[in-house]
Amino acid sequence: MSDYRPNNEFPERPTPRRRPQDFKVTIPEDTNTSYGGEEDNSISSFSAPQNSSEQKRQRSKEEIKREKKAHKQRDKEKGKRNRRVFRLVWIVMVLFVGLALAQYLMTGLNDMLAINHITSTVTVEIPPDATLDEVAQVLQENGVIKEPTFFKLYATVTKSKDSFNRGTYELTTDMDYEAIINYLQTDYNRVDTVRIQFREGLNIQEIAELFEENGVCSADEILELANTDTFDGFDMISAITNDSERYYKLEGYLFPDTYDFYIGEDPESAMKKLLRNCDQKLTDEIHGQLEEQQMTIDEMMTIASIIQAESANLEDMYNVSSVLHNRLENGVETGTAQLGCDSTVFYPYRTKDSVPEEIRDTFQSRYNTYNIIGLPPGPICNPGAAAMDAALNPNDTDYYYFCHDAEGNAYYAKTAEQHQQNLVEAGLA
Secondary structure (H helix, E strand, O other): OOOOOOOOOOOOOOOOOOOOOOOOOOOOOOOOOOOOOOOOOOOOOOHHHHHHHHHHHHHHHHHHHHHHHHHHHHHHHHHHHHHHHHHHHHHHHHHHHHHHHHHHHHHHHHHHOOOOOOOOEEEEEEOOOOOHHHHHHHHHHOOOOOOHHHHHHHHHHOOOOOOOOOEEEEEEOOOOHHHHHHHHOOHHHEOOEEEEEOOOOOOHHHHHHHHHHOOOOOHHHHHHHOOOOOOOOOHHHHOOOOHHHOOOOOOOOOOOOEEEEEOOOOHHHHHHHHHHHHHHHOOHHHHHHHHHOOOOHHHHHHHHHHHHHHOOOHHHHHHHHHHHHHHHHHHHHHOOOOOOOHHHOOOOOOOHHHOOHHHOOOOOOOOOOOOOOOOOOOOOOOOOHHHHHHHHOOOOOOOOEEEEOOOOOEEEEOOHHHHHHHHHHOOOO
């Protein structure tokens, strides 16, 4: 309820009380004012609370100390328990790792030594430029090894990881690691071989095609090598002095024979087999004959290559050789200074049809003996031993001309008139 009074009427204010003046408190002298007395009637309000707070603080410190001590004790006991658990776990882990390692080593050593391997023969294919991982995988897949990781470790430790050859090999599953690695480090153990027969009279382009057809290497690789100094270690090759005039430096020196090659063999290795065979065929006896006749190996090989390309049979070789020698020695006097051999017209191609179409109508061979006097710059094919012998030992004749009919029958003539009659008789004119 409001205390409202109209007409601005307010209640009278009470008269304020007067403050006492000169107020004093008298304490008798015999009153004990010591705080430690039996009776403490002091009016002070500070002593008791101060003692209580100090006691509380003291108790708090003691409790904290006790708690810290108890906590340390618990930590110490907990640490002891943790150390015991850790030691137990560590011992278990060491035992586990030790057992695992021992098992791994035992398994690996058994595999390395081929212990308990069932003996069988398998064929493995090592790819070109194979890595150690690829080799181990191939061996594992074919049952040669069981532990590829241990095999790779062994190959790495023995520094054998980069020495694997490509090819196909026959291995037995009872071979230890050392035997496996040694077996795969040489081509001699490969079974992916191919035998190629190069017949007498093939030129280097045809030889290169045979290499490619049989998977040994590409034709381009052979033809590229044929014009390099790679094989100048052979005296017969290093003696060639007119490289720039030739189509192929090695033409004539790839001895025709039957050879075994590896699939994917290095082209240089393949070529060396043919060159080495040719070098062996150039015996001391042949070198002696060349010296007597004042003929170089290259001249002999060039004559032999023409004899090989032009002759119908072995007997014909010695008569054809006599025609070539007669023209070389007496060609100027007899008007036969040019050898005039059809086999030289389109070299390095076999016939006009084998000349690339884009140059066929304009092609002029540097070896064309209808246009040049004497021998061409080099051999036109690779002659065999019989042609080489015929080049050194021609029949003693007066022939300066020869031709053959379609059946391979030979016709020889001393004069151009006789040769013309032979051409008619052979059906060539």
